[in-house]
């Protein structure tokens with residue numbers, strides 16, 4: 001199934017809107033009436049203390065959870081109960097807080113799995129590697145090789161990802177998300193567990209993805225230096241509610257944010 005494309009959206013327009021979203025797990029209110037927008041081409045950070053509802057929000061955006069109330073509008077279309085695979089086909093890609101790769105498979109093959117949603121020939125033709133399926137596979141491999149070059153991971157293309165240091169695994173995971181050619185890329189703590197050098201590399205790649213491909217990025221990150229350097233705008237959650245929203249300089253000065261988050265060690 002191909003998601004409808006919706007209207008043409010130019011840089012600066014709203015590409016994704018979160019409108020009054022609430023989410024509850026039994027008695028636990030993970031999100032309460034949260035609204036914010038993401039503009040095409042921007043890097044949007046979602047921050048907040050542990051348990052504030054950040055991952056729950058990403059899970060609502062990519063269809064992993066369905067909001068109890070409220071709606072998500074993507075490219076002008078109000079979404080119903082969209083599944084993650086439909087969100088991905090529609091242009092919403094994602095990485096996870098804990099690396100979710102196939103550890104025994106090579107870098108190349110892991111990134112190739114990101115192309116699966118783009119494959120139009122069915123399994124029968126792919127298994128035969130014949131005719132149109134062959135041509136399609138050649139094209140997918142070309143895209144994957146371009147991503148490998150872009151992320152500067154040529155040297156590990158055949159290495160099983162389970163053998164790679166954590167920072168490189170995160171980079172491969174970014175590669176797999178890029179293989180979907182997403183319009184909006186959701187990154188859940190892309191720098192978590194990395195040393196300074198790895199963080200600097202990942203920051204550079206995120207900026208390059210944003211600038212070279214025009215990909216809109218929404219990211220959750222605990223490192224405040226990274227958030228303030230990378231993002232165009234920041235939305236702040238606390239106890240599942242939005243407490244601030246604005247450019248980094250504004251958010252940094254906001255008393256509620258200082259009290260809730262910036263004053264606390266992370």
Ligand SMILES: Nc1ncnc2c1ncn2[C@@H]1O[C@H](COP(=O)(O)OP(=O)(O)OP(=O)(O)O)[C@@H](O)[C@H]1O
Nearest residue numbers: 025028029030048049050051052053054055056057
């Ligand atoms: N599947 C679930 N079942 C029950 N409660 C959940 C579930 N997922 C999240 N929660 C609860 O919802 C609240 C928000 O959690 P969430 O993981 O979204 O926060 P977070 O801001 O991403 O936290 P962290 O920074 O620690 O990753 C928490 O109270 C959490 O315990």
